[in-house]
Amino acid sequence: MTDASTDDTERGDSSSESTVYHVTSVDDMEEGDRLLVDIDGQSLAIFRGSEEFYAISNYCQHQGGPMCKGRMLNPLDSTKSKDAWELSQDSDVPTVACPWHGWEYELETGEHVAPTKYNLPTYDTIVEDGELYVEV
Numbered sequence: 001m002t003d004a005s006t007d008d009t010e011r012g013d014s015s016s017e018s019t020v021y022h023v024t025s026v027d028d029m030e031e032g033d034r035l036l037v038d039i040d041g042q043s044l045a046i047f048r049g050s051e052e053f054y055a056i057s058n059y060c061q062h063q064g065g066p067m068c069k070g071r072m073l074n075p076l077d078s079t080k081s082k083d084a085w086e087l088s089q090d091s092d093v094p095t096v097a098c099p100w101h102g103w104e105y106e107l108e109t110g111e112h113v114a115p116t117k118y119n120l121p122t123y124d125t126i127v128e129d130g131e132l133y134v135e136v
């Protein structure tokens with residue numbers, strides 16, 4: 001695992017309430033890599049998937065486990081039947097599993113894969129001229 005901090009380079013989009021921060025060079029992350037970045041007092045886990053980058057809150061909704069240390073997965077899709085949870089794979093939606101107790105979240109939306117209210121905040125990532133930015 002690679003830990004890093006941003007250099008807090010702001011590109012300054014003053015027309016919105018969010019700010020764009022420089023994270024790293026795209027070439028510094030390979031598929032499956034992740035970074036832990038601290039932006040404006042928020043701890044974000046940045047993941048590189050096969051084609052996209054994802055930015056998600058680093059703290060699991062269960063007990064605050066470090067999502068930056070979680071396994072990236074093709075998700076388990078869970079549905080509750082009358083007697084038990086049923087799990088199936090959906091390879092189109094990448095997820096990350098918390099390393100402490102396995103709660104699993106979609107990387108794009110932050111939604112818990114089970115139908116719960118426990119979702120994680122996610123942030124837009126931007127790739128421009130070989131550099132990765134996150135909008136917070």
Ligand code: FES
Nearest residue numbers: 060063065098101
């Ligand atoms: S702290 Fe993440 S699953 Fe428990």
